[in-house]
Amino acid sequence: MKHIFSKTLLVITIIYALIGAYFMLNLSIGSGDEQLFISDLNFINKEGWIKAIEKGISLPHALIVYPLSKILEPYIALRVTSVFCLLLLYYYIYRRNKPTLWFFIYFTFFIGTAKVFFIGTNDAFFIMALVIFLNEIHKVIIGKEWKPSLALIALVIAIFTRELIVIYMPILLLGMFIALKTKKIISKQIIAPSIVLVMCLIVNIPAFMLNGKPSYDAKKPPENVNVNWTQRQYLAQLLVNEGKLPNYQHPSFVETQNYINENGEDALPKSLLQSLFFNPQLTILEFYKDFWSIIYFGSRQLSLILLIVIGCFFINIKKLSLLNVKNYIPFSLVALTSIFALLIISYVELRWLVPIFIMAIIYYAYLEKVGDITKKLSVANLALMLILIVYGVYRIVPELIMI
Structure with a gap:
């Protein structure tokens, strides 16, 4: 059966x-x-x-x-x-x-x-x-x-x-x-x-x-435009927070240049490192927002696997140690999620995390294979996965009809 x-x-x-x-x-x-x-x-x-x-x-x-x-x-x-x-x-x-x-x-x-x-x-x-x-x-x-x-x-x-x-x-x-x-x-x-x-x-x-x-x-950027992608991303989040731009969108390079021209060369950070300390309060706020966004949208792609593997990271720390080799994949998942959430002031694109997401699937499947995942967790993961499949088909079918 x-x-x-x-x-x-x-x-x-x-x-x-x-x-x-x-x-x-x-x-x-x-x-x-x-x-x-x-x-x-x-x-x-x-x-x-x-x-x-x-x-x-x-x-x-x-x-x-x-x-x-x-x-x-x-x-x-x-x-x-x-x-x-x-x-x-x-x-x-x-x-x-x-x-x-x-x-x-x-x-x-x-x-x-x-x-x-x-x-x-x-x-x-x-x-x-x-x-x-x-x-x-x-x-x-x-x-x-x-x-x-x-x-x-x-x-x-x-x-x-x-x-x-x-x-x-x-x-x-x-x-x-x-x-x-x-x-x-x-x-x-x-x-x-x-x-x-x-x-x-x-x-x-x-x-x-x-x-x-x-x-x-x-x-x-186009010729005669002296701004970079970091500045464009940072401005995107500022405009989103002010309600002047829809979420998950970016201003153009030209619009970013115009912002610099109007507000001065130091109005936006010029590098990822500068962006971390440019406005510490915004950095912390966006870190928590982006981390939650990765977990939420990542779970829609992975069902409970993402949360279970992250949970394994904390369980392994308690039982073993932070850098124990058995914690490598869970540690890498948590580390990369945190790094992207910290570095990217605007929204994090999940495609950047696909390699470690796939490794999370491999890791979870291995734990199931050796009997380290409880039956209740496996059933819960499958149940949510089926719900997400139904939801996904429900969302996509109307768009398929229009193709």
């Missing part, structure tokens, strides 16, 4: 994910950050790779998408790449973890609202690389065989794909420390990662020479 129920639930989550995927794949071309990556492909065609690297592109991602864009429309090539990264992630987890059917139920439910795997950005590529690295570290922690070459290649690719890697770097370094302390790496296991690293450094030479850092995509 239990086997029939689990298979039925898997079918339901697959249908739910397909409905969500159909809706997201039918979003208007160039919506969100997708236009940035379409323009990158057009820029490469027009100006060449050297100029594109100097301007700033997501190089590993562009090298994969570009050949596809020669036979498909750029936006299709980008979206196909995102979906392919998702399929690779399914395959990787299936081969490396041999998870239970329940994992695929939880993961597929999550995919039903994971827009990043169905739009043409580099998010899916970045997420895939980070999940592979983090999962290999998790295998070390639970005493399973890990693949250091695969983990390090994935880490190198992630480093050169998105500048967001800076936020993840503390938990990645901690993971590497745990792995090296537990397992030894022999010389032949670093040959392939070293080759990938050297190749990434070589192709980034134009960016290093001009900008002093690897080539990354960036939302740059």
Whole structure:
């Protein structure tokens, strides 16, 4: 009976994910950050790779998408790449973890609202690389065989794909420390990662020479506009709090420049570090608001898994210690949630947290597999998940009819 129920639930989550995927794949071309990556492909065609690297592109991602864009429309090539990264992630987890059917139920439910795997950005590529690295570290922690070459290649690719890697770097370094302390790496296991690293450094030479850092995509302001994204985000929250801008929206770069012109150069912080101390009261207020926002909207994507894994963090601290290796995934989840809530004065986009959300699913499924999750918690998680599926379908069907 239990086997029939689990298979039925898997079918339901697959249908739910397909409905969500159909809706997201039918979003208007160039919506969100997708236009940035379409323009990158057009820029490469027009100006060449050297100029594109100097301007700033997501190089590993562009090298994969570009050949596809020669036979498909750029936006299709980008979206196909995102979906392919998702399929690779399914395959990787299936081969490396041999998870239970329940994992695929939880993961597929999550995919039903994971827009990043169905739009043409580099998010899916970045997420895939980070999940592979983090999962290999998790295998070390639970005493399973890990693949250091695969983990390090994935880490190198992630480093050169998105500048967001800076936020993840503390938990990645901690993971590497745990792995090296537990397992030894022999010389032949670093040959392939070293080759990938050297190749990434070589192709980034134009960016290093001009900008002093690897080539990354960036939302740059128009010419003659001297404001940055941090200032734009900070102004967004000020305007939202004043009721002059809808929540989850941003003013344009030009509007931000006009605000600076009217109020002076020091009217807005110029960096993330400055924004933390620019108005301490606002920073604290937005931290609590953003933290709650992550928990609320994250729970809509993960059901009770998010809260349960965060709960494991505090339980493990009581039983073990803060940095005990068994607490690595829960600690990373709490740490990244707190860091994003603290650094981003305007709203936090959940796509930034998808790698650690997926690891939370892997961690929870593992705890269930070894019997560390009570039956009541499992049932409560499934019950809420079914409610969220019904709610999600109810919300999306009217929009599907209009497509």
